[in-house]
Amino acid sequence: MPEPVRHAYVSGAGMTPFGRHPQRSLTGLGSMACLEALDDAGLAPADVQAAYCGSAMAALVQGESGLGQSVLWELGIHGIPVVNVENACATGATALHLAWRDVAWGVRDVVLAVGVDKAVMPKGSVLKAGTTQLEAQLGDVFPGLFALIAQKHMQAYGTTLRQMARVSVKNHDHGALNPLAQFNKRVTIEQVLESPMIAEPLTLFSCCPNSDGAAAAVICSERWLRDTRRDRVRIAASVLTSGDYDPMRDLTFWNSESRAVQQAYEASGLGPGDLDLVEVHDAFTISEILHCEAIGLCEPGGGGPLVESGATTLGGRIPVNPSGGLQARGHPPAASGLAQIFEIAVQLRGEAGPRQIAGARVGLAQIMGGSKGNDAQACAVHILVNDRLP
Amino acid sequence: MPEPVRHAYVSGAGMTPFGRHPQRSLTGLGSMACLEALDDAGLAPADVQAAYCGSAMAALVQGESGLGQSVLWELGIHGIPVVNVENACATGATALHLAWRDVAWGVRDVVLAVGVDKAVMPKGSVLKAGTTQLEAQLGDVFPGLFALIAQKHMQAYGTTLRQMARVSVKNHDHGALNPLAQFNKRVTIEQVLESPMIAEPLTLFSCCPNSDGAAAAVICSERWLRDTRRDRVRIAASVLTSGDYDPMRDLTFWNSESRAVQQAYEASGLGPGDLDLVEVHDAFTISEILHCEAIGLCEPGGGGPLVESGATTLGGRIPVNPSGGLQARGHPPAASGLAQIFEIAVQLRGEAGPRQIAGARVGLAQIMGGSKGNDAQACAVHILVNDRLP
Numbered sequence: 001m002p003e004p005v006r007h008a009y010v011s012g013a014g015m016t017p018f019g020r021h022p023q024r025s026l027t028g029l030g031s032m033a034c035l036e037a038l039d040d041a042g043l044a045p046a047d048v049q050a051a052y053c054g055s056a057m058a059a060l061v062q063g064e065s066g067l068g069q070s071v072l073w074e075l076g077i078h079g080i081p082v083v084n085v086e087n088a089c090a091t092g093a094t095a096l097h098l099a100w101r102d103v104a105w106g107v108r109d110v111v112l113a114v115g116v117d118k119a120v121m122p123k124g125s126v127l128k129a130g131t132t133q134l135e136a137q138l139g140d141v142f143p144g145l146f147a148l149i150a151q152k153h154m155q156a157y158g159t160t161l162r163q164m165a166r167v168s169v170k171n172h173d174h175g176a177l178n179p180l181a182q183f184n185k186r187v188t189i190e191q192v193l194e195s196p197m198i199a200e201p202l203t204l205f206s207c208c209p210n211s212d213g214a215a216a217a218v219i220c221s222e223r224w225l226r227d228t229r230r231d232r233v234r235i236a237a238s239v240l241t242s243g244d245y246d247p248m249r250d251l252t253f254w255n256s257e258s259r260a261v262q263q264a265y266e267a268s269g270l271g272p273g274d275l276d277l278v279e280v281h282d283a284f285t286i287s288e289i290l291h292c293e294a295i296g297l298c299e300p301g302g303g304g305p306l307v308e309s310g311a312t313t314l315g316g317r318i319p320v321n322p323s324g325g326l327q328a329r330g331h332p333p334a335a336s337g338l339a340q341i342f343e344i345a346v347q348l349r350g351e352a353g354p355r356q357i358a359g360a361r362v363g364l365a366q367i368m369g370g371s372k373g374n375d376a377q378a379c380a381v382h383i384l385v386n387d388r389l390p
Numbered sequence: 391m392p393e394p395v396r397h398a399y400v401s402g403a404g405m406t407p408f409g410r411h412p413q414r415s416l417t418g419l420g421s422m423a424c425l426e427a428l429d430d431a432g433l434a435p436a437d438v439q440a441a442y443c444g445s446a447m448a449a450l451v452q453g454e455s456g457l458g459q460s461v462l463w464e465l466g467i468h469g470i471p472v473v474n475v476e477n478a479c480a481t482g483a484t485a486l487h488l489a490w491r492d493v494a495w496g497v498r499d500v501v502l503a504v505g506v507d508k509a510v511m512p513k514g515s516v517l518k519a520g521t522t523q524l525e526a527q528l529g530d531v532f533p534g535l536f537a538l539i540a541q542k543h544m545q546a547y548g549t550t551l552r553q554m555a556r557v558s559v560k561n562h563d564h565g566a567l568n569p570l571a572q573f574n575k576r577v578t579i580e581q582v583l584e585s586p587m588i589a590e591p592l593t594l595f596s597c598c599p600n601s602d603g604a605a606a607a608v609i610c611s612e613r614w615l616r617d618t619r620r621d622r623v624r625i626a627a628s629v630l631t632s633g634d635y636d637p638m639r640d641l642t643f644w645n646s647e648s649r650a651v652q653q654a655y656e657a658s659g660l661g662p663g664d665l666d667l668v669e670v671h672d673a674f675t676i677s678e679i680l681h682c683e684a685i686g687l688c689e690p691g692g693g694g695p696l697v698e699s700g701a702t703t704l705g706g707r708i709p710v711n712p713s714g715g716l717q718a719r720g721h722p723p724a725a726s727g728l729a730q731i732f733e734i735a736v737q738l739r740g741e742a743g744p745r746q747i748a749g750a751r752v753g754l755a756q757i758m759g760g761s762k763g764n765d766a767q768a769c770a771v772h773i774l775v776n777d778r779l780p
Contacts, residue, residue, distance in 0.1 A: 002496060059449035065478050066760040069632050069767040079649065081630040082768065083484055084476040088455050094473055098488070105495040106392060240471040242459050259469060370456040377459040378472065 001263075004104030010233040010384060011220045012041025013342040018213035018330030019182040021118070026058050026214075030071035030116035033214035033335075037112070038075075041218040042226030045075040048218075049108040051082045052098045054091035054115040056333035056369070071114060088369030089281065091115055092215060092337030093240070093380030099219040100238040100382075110220045115334035119210035142283065143207060145371060147199035150286040152251040154201070157301030159289065161201055165192035166307045167285035168205050171321050174314055175328025177355040182211050182330030192285075206285040211330030215338035217345070231349045236268035236362075237383040243375025252301075256379040257294045257368060264364070264381040272296035275318055276360040277347055279340035281367040282325040291366055292320060314355055322347065322355050333369075337380060340365035348386040361389040391653075394494030400623040400774060401610045402431025403732040408603035408720030409572040411508070416448050416604075420461035420506035423604035423725075427502070428465075431608040432616030435465040438608075439498040441472045442488045444481035444505040446723035446759070461504060478759030479671065481505055482605060482727030483630070483770030489609040490628040490772075500610045505724035509600035532673065533597060535761060537589035540676040542641040544591070547691030549679065551591055555582035556697045557675040558595050561711050564704055565718025567745040572601050572720030582675075596675040601720030605728035607735070621739045626658035626752075627773040633765025642691075646769040647684045647758060654754070654771040662686035665708055666750040667737055669730035671757040672715040681756055682710060704745055712737065712745050723759075727770060730755035738776040751779040 014036025016029050024032075030053065038045060053068025064070075068082045087094040092115025099111035153159045169189055175181035187205055195204040225232060241263070244255035265271050272295055280291035289303030297318055298306040306312060312320035323329045323343035326336055344363035346352045363384050370377030404426025406419050414422075420443065428435060443458025454460075458472045477484040482505025489501035543549045559579055565571035577595055585594040615622060631653070634645040655661050662685055670681035679693030687708055688696040696702060702710035713719045713733035716726055734753035736742045753774050760767030 001498070056455065059476065065446065065476065066762065066767040069760065069762055072632070073635055073762060078634045078765075079631055079646065081487070082477075082632040083488065083630070086449060086455065086474040086476065087472075097471070098473065101497060102491075105497055107491060107495055108391070240473075241469055242462070242472040244468045245463055256469065370459065372456065372459055372463060375468075377456040 005106050006104060007222055008100050008103035008219050008235045009222065009225055010217050010235060010341060010345045011225055012037040012043065012218035013216065013345040014040055015180055015215035015335065015339050015342045016213050017180045018211045018332060021212040026055065026064060026067055026116050026118055027070040027074055029212065029214040030067065030114050031074035033116065033216040034071060034075055034112060034114050037216035037218045041220065043110060043218060045077045047110050048077050048080060048112045049110050050080055050102055051112040052085055052095035053082065054085045054095040054334040055117055056086055056088050056091045057117045087378040089283070089333045090337060090367050090369030090378035090380050091334035093367045093382065094378065096217060096338060096341060096382065097238050097240040097380060100235050103219050103221050109224050110218065112216060112218055113338060114214060114216040115338045116214035117332035117334045118212040119332065142371070143199040143202060146284040146286055147202050149251045149290070150201050153286060153289065156252055157304065159304035161193060162189055163304030163308050164206060164285040164289065165189045167282060167288045168192045168327055170307060170313050171282060171325040171327040174322050174355060175324025178324045178329060181324040181328050182209060183328045202284055208283050208326035208331040211332045213330060213332040213335045215335040215342050217338055217341050231386050231388045233345045233348050234385050234387045235382060236270065236385045237264035237381065239263045239267065239381045241379055243372055243377055245373030245375050247374050249374045253290060253294055254368065254376050254379065256376045257366065260379045260381040261295055264383050268383045270362060270383060274362050275364050277322055277344065277357050277363045278318060278320045279323060279325070279343055279363070279365045280320060282321055282327050283331065288320060288325065295364060295366060314357065319357055322357060337367045340367065341382065344384045348384060361386045395496050396494060397612055398490050398493035398609050398625045399612065399615055400607050400625060400731060400735045401615050402427040402433065402608035403606070403735040404430055405570055405605035405725065405729050405732045406603050407570045408601045408722060411602040416445065416454060416457055416506050416508055417460040417464055419602065419604040420457065420504050421464035423506065423606040424461060424465055424502060424504050427606035427608045431610065433500060433608060435467045437500045438467050438470060438502045439500050440470055440492055441502040442475055442485035443472065444475045444485040444724040445507055446476055446478055446481045447507045477768040479673070479723045480727060480757050480759030480768035480770045481724035483757045483772065484768065486607060486728060486731060486772065487628050487630040487770060490625050493609050493611050499614050500608065502606060502608055503728060504604060504606040505728045506604035507722035507724045508602040509722065532761070533589040533592060536674040536676055537592050539641045539680070540591050543676060543679065546642055547694065549694035551583060552579055553694030553698050554596060554675040554679065555579045557672060557678045558582045558717055560697060560703050561672060561715040561717040564712050564745060565714025568714050568719060571714040571718050572599060573718045592674055598673050598716035598721040601722045603720060603722040603725045605725040605732050607728055607731050621776050621778045623735045623738050624775050624777045625772060626660065626775045627654035627771065629653045629657065629771045631769055633762055633767055635763030635765055637764050639764045643680060643684055644758065644766050644769065646766045647756065650769045650771040651685055654773050658773045660752060660773060664752050665754050667712055667734065667747050667753045668708060668710045669713060669715065669733055669755045670710060672711055672717050673721065678710060678715065685754060685756060704747065709747055712747060727757045730757065731772065734774045738774060751776045
């Protein structure tokens with residue numbers, strides 16, 4: 001892909017608390033997140049020139065069409081291009097990628113990206129997202145697939161159950177510092193290991209929850225940055241790709257992720273050593289371990305020892321999922337990608353309160369969606385930089 | 391919106407026959423249309439650099455997520471950005487708009503847009519697309535809404551039942567010349583008027599069918615045009631907008647459509663007098679009448695006399711829906727916007743056989759999706775030009 005013609009910034013970010021919102025509609029949640037993002041950006045609804053609204057489950061589960069238009073209507077935004085997008089768990093990151101592209105190529109100056117979902121799911125409806133009908137019938141739904149991945153990683157690299165459990169413990173520790181997280185309660189390694197078995201070796205506390213919630217970001221060009229005193233959060237790389245669909249692939253990595261990470265490093269001129277924080281798609285504990293390896297925080301196979309060493313805990317060398325991640329912050333699929341951006345923006349601006357990473361300058365967000373032929377359907381990687389810091 | 395940096399072309403278009411395809415999946419239909427479009431473009435699946443896949447009903451009705459990736463997998467296309475989009479009946483045009491934007495702003499050189507739907511609908515599931523829950527509960531579903539529009543147009547301008555019926559007769563006449571149309575049978579004014587009443591004054595033959603089908607287009611930059619001898623179909627304007635949501639609006643026009651048409655004329659430097667053919671969203675007979683007025687083929691209120699005069703029939707001054715339109719070609723919602731592009735591309739290249747419009751140089755496609763607050767949720771207008779003709 002050629003270089004974009006100009007910089008694009010996350011000038012505002014907002015999210016609802018994640019968890020259960022039985023009293024709020026998708027439209028209500030989405031508009032709440034958008035209003036917060038606009039307020040954070042110092043911009044008015046009338047400033048928005050285009051919008052991408054992601055929902056992985058609105059149509060699938062709630063029979064709702066045109067959600068983006070409904071959300072914007074609540075805000076009094078009308079007469080602009082609005083596109084509803086879906087890419088399973090990468091839906092919010094897809095909305096962000098399109099918004100970034102509009103701004104970075106000079107098509108628009110102020111673009112809104114929002115992701116919203118509710119966890120109202122008929123049995124089996126979402127777990128099979130993206131697999132072929134045959135794969136789903138054979139039991140290749142997400143917990144089963146990630147159980148296989150965990151088994152393979154344990155066999156290949158000696159990764160232990162306690163190392164995987166450490167991911168959950170760490171992310172719940174982080175979530176306890178995040179007032180917007182679904183779970184603010186810490187868990188112990190024993191609690192993770194002894195919670196009900198979902199798919200061997202993944203226990204209940206090894207899996208993220210299904211949640212209600214929304215997150216949004218305002219992407220704009222330099223001249224639309226309103227608070228000139230505030231730290232600026234620039235999008236140094238935005239990569240979206242789809243899987244390679246290789247049924248013979250080694251289960252311990254995803255081709256799509258390796259490629260997306262590499263492209264993001266090339267686009268930004270940065271590498272794993274430059275990162276101050278990382279938000280990854282810890283749908284299962286084993287997922288975070290694989291993502292740390294893919295991002296280059298350690299060697300292939302080193303993800304278990306990495307989390308065990310404390311390096312990825314707040315206060316460690318490179319905090320991973322300081323927000324609590326999907327495990328503790330919760331996982332409304334389309335919102336998670338933008339909640340990662342919310343966390344990184346807040347961290348880069350030094351506004352993360354008790355979970356602040358001192359002097360954070362560079363953050364990376366990684367998320368993937370769906371599964372097909374042993375690769376992700378979609379994988380997105382974003383790198384954000386505070387370009388006021390040296 | 392600023393000017394794009396370069397030209398983008400429809401280098402290939404393809405569509406399946408529209409109608410009933412009980413033996414084909416969404417994935418099968420989508421990949422068929424894509425293969426035809428690629429073949430038409432003289433390009434290989436491996437040339438595709440990004441793809442937008444639209445379906446208005448895949449998730450809503452069939453619980454299918456990640457359809458675009460499934461379609462591309464069938465073609466052996468992998469590792470590229472794939473975005474699934476939804477904008478009700480404007481879904482296919484939305485996919486096209488995003489593909490055009492990628493090429494016209496230099497982000498990508500070869501982008502695929504595909505729209506696919508099947509008419510497998512539980513009762514009431516799609517008709518309420520885009521209305522608020524309250525509106526749907528009160529009966530403000532599409533046939534009811536367009537019946538009100540028809541009544542208002544009759545009252546305001548004296549539009550007659552026979553004039554509206556002429557739209558259906560004309561489009562069925564056109565459809566009889568289109569081997570890919572769902573209906574190849576002509577109807578008479580009497581048959582239209584005497585068919586079962588759906589919502590006064592709209593009878594069964596005043597409404598488009600719900601159909602299965604897919605359509606696709608390959609959008610590329612100039613240097614990727616493969617057959618240099620062939621006529622070139624350039625996208626002179628691509629406009630996507632959303633509604634203004636004005637409950638007090640006069641029911642005889644849509645703000646979103648007026649604005650989209652005006653923007654498309656400005657972007658292309660063309661006007662209604664330059665058009666050689668038009669494809670509009672004739673979901674109901676009255677719709678085509680309103681769209682002809684919005685596009686400027688006649689004065690406001692003149693749509694009834696216009697169709698009655700024969701000016702919009704093949705062989706007339708400005709043929710409207712030479713493909714048969716939604717009324718006869720059929721209406722798989724997400725495919726219709728790209729089927730319009732297929733028709734215009736074929737016409738501009740002089741390959742439309744018995745329905746060819748001699749010397750056609752400029753075509754306009756208009757489509758809208760959903761309804762909210764008395765405007766469309768989404769409205770798209772595309773103008774295509776054969777830039778080999780003077």
